[in-house]
Amino acid sequence: MLRHFLYLTNSRLVSMATRGKHIAMRREFAASGNGAAQFDQHLASLPDAPVYLFTDLAEEDFRLDTVPHVGGRDREAIIGRKLVQMFRNTPFRHAVVQGRETEGRRDDRVFYTAITNPEVLRPWLEAIERRHAPLAGIYSAAVFSSVMLDELDLLFPHTLLVTFTPGGAMRQTYFRDREIKFSRLTPVDPEEGQSLGTLISEETTRTWQYLDSLRHFGEEDRLEVCVMLHPTDRAIVQPALRDFAQIQHHILDIEQVAAKLGLRPAPLSSTCEEIFVHLFLLRPGQNHFATPEMRRFDTLRKARLGILRFAGAAVVASLGWGAWNLNQAMQKTDVDQRIAQQIQTLNGEYDAITRSLPSFGVGGSTMRDAVSFYNASIRAFPHVTDFAVALSGVIGRHPEVRLAQFAWIATDDANATPALGRVASSQGMPVTATGAAPKDAPAKAPEAAPGTFSSGRYEVAVLEGTVRVPINDFRGALDAVGRLAADLSALPGTSASVVESPLDLRTSAQIHGRHEGAEPDTMEPRFVLRVVRDHRAET
């Protein structure tokens, strides 16, 4: 960033342009009409560079005062009034509050300064105003020089900083505990036979006497006089400087000072304007003398810079956000592409599977349902002939038994019983029983849900038949039927029970007997069996 520093003395104006922390350009203008005109032209070459104007003038006045310790706004008002009272004829005035008194009301200590003759600044400020150069501030070199004490570690209770200004003047600024208390500018105009060193020694002694008269020193106090000199002047000056109990001299080699502050190249003479510029770059100070009106172009420049920086920041932030968003989106795009490939692969596999599926001209679900129905309802559905064949095998082992009727159903209800019409009748029976209901009377098959197709878990059959035994051998008939039922029950998953026995011996039944004449050799009493076959028990 280009900055334009001006160092104004009573005889000339030094213009220095800095870029970064280096002085890129330096020009000097005589304090005259011609010099002001040249400066005006010069300003045109630095149109937007902010201008920092340092004043090092004989017309600067410095005063100390105290004001009652009050709040911020009141204090500003009091100090403002004091400045106007003290320096009525100039707008270039400034006050520094330096703390509070240690005794009494503990008033605020205030240091006032002003350029009492504003005409000294006028031609230069007119040029600046005319060129719309952004004046950042007008600074008192004497007041600003307190920064130098800090940067150069000049930590003395009483310091007199002696600097030389362009145009041959010597500035003596007195600091007590690093607070500026007094400053004076004297021309470097040695009398005949007087060396620069002698001049400095005499002037500093005179200043000490003045300060002592103002009771700045105690008996033990010593004034440390720090003289900033170029090495070429040091050889001349140093021998002339005599230390006393009250005055001690320190030479500040300007090249060493420049090195310490990082100023390259070092100044070529003992004038310290470049040191001030560099100090300012290191530790920018507050404006001392310029009014807001004088600084308006700098205010506008800062506003413009602020607006443009904000605009730039908005664009950069939006670009950053957009880039981040775009990056996220691109990552998603990559993921999407991978997903698309996966989908393509999956679809390809799906197509391959679909093509490889067995096709019978129907959908897979139709095939699945048809097979499911077959497996659940038809595959294991019993066949009446299988049951009859098994039954026949057992009955074949009982030649005394003759089957008259056989009723069979396939059902899911183990208690269902098929209907049976009466066909057989006991033949040649001398004894019969009547009146009691059959033990497990064959009943009509229960009405299932109309037309419901069973899975055929159970086969239930009712057998009606007769058993041939010798006449009156009811015990043999009962045994024969019991054996038949037992043999049937031995079939896998099958149980057989006697529903009607050859002779009902229950006490609830009535028995009739008739024996007359010649009886036949055999008789064939009737019986009824119920046979249930459970296919799940079978498996």
Add this chain to the structure above:
Amino acid sequence: MTPAFTREGWKVLRGAWIGLAGAIVAAILIVSGSHWYGVKEKRDSADASRRLQEARAKLDGARRERDNLNESADVFRMLVDRGLLQREQRLDLVEMVNGLRSRYQLFALDYEIAPQRPLPLPGGRVFPSIDVLASRVKLRAKALHEGDILGFMDEISKQRQGFHPVDECTMRRIGSAGDGRLQAHVEADCTLEWITLKDKGANRAG
């Protein structure tokens, strides 16, 4: 009043204000554009994930179906061969019954084929892709020997064409006149379901 808001200030800062306005517009466009693009990509990504899930589910379904169908293909082929998915060919049944009557020398054979109906299954079970239809067939036969009737019924229930499960059957001996003529000794009443399936998909297509 701050100099920025004086007439002179507006004049000096006009370019900066225009630049700021342009920057804000550009920033809004960049932010909204990239946001729109990001949202679109996010939506596309969600769609892609959903489609991936669907494709995986579809493939898993196809694999399951393949496994199921491979297992049941042979069974289904048999069902198709036996005409389970064909419409009832009643004339075929009539001819088959008549043929069996002759083969098993039945003395008499009466039969009724009821109108076809949806066959109710236990538990009210239904299938999403097929309708189960059945016609109830009642048979009354007389034969010399019960073996003839059993053979006749076995032949019907185990026919290579169609499914005719017999679910009720009653056989009884009947008396003979004893006049020396060959007469029936056994009588049977049997009932079977003639089952066919109907593809609902074909139904819809038709």
